[in-house]
Amino acid sequence: MQGKIRLALTKGRLEKDTVQLLEKAGLNMETIKNPQRKLILDIPGYPLEIILLKGSDVATYVEHGVADLGVVGKDVLLEKPKPVYEVADLGFGACRMAVAGETSLCPDNKKLLRIASKYPKIAREHFERKGQSVEIIEQQGSVELAPLMGLSDVIVDIVETGNTLKANGLIVLEEIVHISARLIVNKVSYKTRRIEVNALIDLLEKQVRIRREQ
Ligand SMILES: Nc1ncnc2c1ncn2[C@@H]1O[C@H](COP(=O)(O)OP(=O)(O)OP(=O)(O)O)[C@@H](O)[C@H]1O
Ligand SMILES: O=P(O)(O)OC[C@H]1O[C@H](OP(=O)(O)OP(=O)(O)O)[C@H](O)[C@@H]1O
Incomplete structure (x- = not known):
């Protein structure tokens, strides 16, 4: 039995928009607003764990499969390319x-x-x-x-x-x-955890589409 899916988020400039997108997608993001500032967060009601990192570390965590998915700026991916799948342009951080x-x-x-x-x-x-x-x-x-x-x-x-x-x-x-924020996925997770990974990608892409159409 595999554990929760892990999503690595870029702290700082991209954080607010990412949290907003996840909230719109129906996830309870209250734990991220905790002033204690934990770097590992459980998401109540969804089998997801979120970790908070600097952008270039997000890509490293996803490359090594420590995180299944990540949200990172395209600048980071261009400057330090990693063997990960870039699956969606999230639109914000433009x-x-x-x-x-x-x-x-x-x-x-x-x-x-x-x-x-x-x-x-x-x-x-x-x-x-x-x-x-x-x-x-x-x-x-x-x-x-x-x-x-x-x-x-x-x-x-x-x-x-x-x-x-x-x-x-x-x-x-x-x-x-x-440049804008991109959703990246670990290559192995993309195959071995296809259902959960795709469910999260779909959830986020749907919100990106809604936001674009507004
Ligand atoms: N005005 C901007 N300046 C820098 N990055 C921006 C800006 N607008 C959007 N971004 C995006 O936000 C991402 C995160 O930027 P942020 O400044 O939080 O971290 P950083 O680039 O690691 O800088 P620092 O080293 O100052 O923390 C960038 O990688 C980029 O994709
Ligand atoms: O077009 P603007 O809206 O003014 O944004 C661009 C500025 O923001 C970033 O700097 P940042 O604040 O990250 O500072 P630093 O690069 O000096 O650390 C970037 O390096 C530019 O200096």
């Missing part, structure tokens, strides 16, 4: 991965372009496709500072409202890819 810089700069005129980014793989592959040679300067955050400080020519980063770019005098020069 933003863009973009190249940004100061208005005066015309990047294509430079020979070796210096790129600051938290996403070195996405950045490198984008410029490789264009045949532009680059030096990638990996950052952990506050990426917008890099061109202002002369550390890089441009940045590759997530743009949602555009407020951070605007506040720092930067503009989008190119859009690389649309």
Whole structure:
């Protein structure tokens, strides 16, 4: 007899929308609102256990089958690809991965372009496709500072409202890819726990469809 299905959720920005989606799908998400902030949550009335992780760890847990399913940003899947099935675009967490810089700069005129980014793989592959040679300067955050400080020519980063770019005098020069939250599934669970996994996928996809049609 197999235990409960385990779903790994990304803490932080994606959390609220994920909880809302699960609630709309009929799951009792009260335990997640507990101020004690447990990282393992039982869902009353549904054979499901939820764990809370950072995005890149969500994909790792699902890859290793410790979690059967996960909710994670497409940026994470592109930057650190894992052998998991991506089964649904959940729609929320929408933003863009973009190249940004100061208005005066015309990047294509430079020979070796210096790129600051938290996403070195996405950045490198984008410029490789264009045949532009680059030096990638990996950052952990506050990426917008890099061109202002002369550390890089441009940045590759997530743009949602555009407020951070605007506040720092930067503009989008190119859009690389649309990002949103994705539902991922462990490859073995997809086969061996097909019925339970598909039931949860169907439940969530139905809510995504309803939300899209609203
Ligand atoms: N404005 C945004 N900035 C960053 N991520 C966003 C934004 N809007 C939506 N997202 C999505 O939310 C996901 C989680 O972002 P969040 O900032 O909570 O975690 P993170 O990227 O691990 O950052 P941190 O290291 O600051 O915790 C991202 O992977 C991305 O898919
Ligand atoms: O277009 P906006 O709505 O302004 O959102 C984009 C900003 O949000 C993210 O930063 P985050 O807040 O995660 O900070 P950090 O990357 O500096 O840690 C991202 O790296 C951008 O800086």
